Amino acid sequence: MHESLTASEIMVTDVVTASPGASATDAARLLRDEHVSSVVVVRDETPVGIVTEGDFATQLCERSDLGRTKLSDVMSSPLETITPETAIVDAVALLRAEGIEHLPVVSDGGDDDSSTLVGILTTTELSYYVPHLAHQTGGLEARKPRRQVRTDTQYERDDWSFEYHGEDESTVSVGDVAEFSKPISDDDVASFAEVTGDTNRLHLDDAYAAETRFGRRIVHGILANGLISAALARLPGLTIYLSQESSFLAPLSIGDRVTAVCEVVGDLGESKYRIETTVVDGDGTTVLEGDAVVLIDELPPKAALEGDAATAD
Incomplete structure (x- = not known):
């Protein structure tokens, strides 16, 4: 069940980063050479923004001064982040709500409002566990008759x-x-177990299931x-x-x-x-x-x- 998986279990830990003073050209080279889809902008190990391949495809491609353009001027900020303990179902909800594809993962910064970059979670990693993520159609609001x-x-x-x-x-x-x-019904579950041979006690034995993470038969x-x-x-x-x-x-x-x-x-x-x-x-x-x-x-x-x-x- 994916509600028990956290970001720390599937995130990429080798994150490609750059400083706010680096140029957009530097970021473009990192995207190309490292074969990644984003560069996280960090200041003193704290992530402060992000530049993605989508930014180059939709905005930065029209600029002729990329070599003189600082990432601090074009990065997406403030940055949406999650912690290693964030459940991946919550990460999916955040991606959908914000319309983004990358979530830097940060450690708790404590009282000084600082945080350390420890990984990144993208739709690519999430799609291995939530395949439908790449095919969202925006809901069923506009239904046909x-x-x-x-x-x-x-x-x-x-x-x-x-x-x-x-x-x-x-x-x-x-x-x-x-x-x-x-x-x-209970009869449906019992019949399914009999027909398929899946007699896992989690589905059939109340006492056994009560001791599992679910606390009941499912x-x-x-x-x-x-x-x-x-x-x-x-x-x-x-x-x-x-x-x-x-x-x-x-x-x-x-x-x-x-x-x-x-x-x-x-x-x-x-x-x-x-x-x-x-x-x-x-x-x-x-x-x-x-x-x-x-x-x-x-x-x-x-x-x-x-x-x-x-x-x-």
């Missing part, structure tokens, strides 16, 4: 719910959103991941899973109502689509995020489906 979609599932239950927002009811396009929700992470498949199965057409990357961010309690949200964020051609996937618990806490790639075929002819049903009878 809600649709009633033909779902060729074998059966549905009263305590399950499904919503689909899309351009129409027969095709999939970028921006479409599918949501599937159901409670995960749902198998892959069982929560299965709700994504359930949502995708209800998209227009016949959905075939090709790949799934998932990051498990928080534990899921047994008995909670769980919702999988799948947003189509990319048309890859040849009926393949990239899906941004999220699973939230009943309190709205995100427990899982990731990306999927699916192939969407046309549904079998209705006559074939009816023939199969007649044969089964």
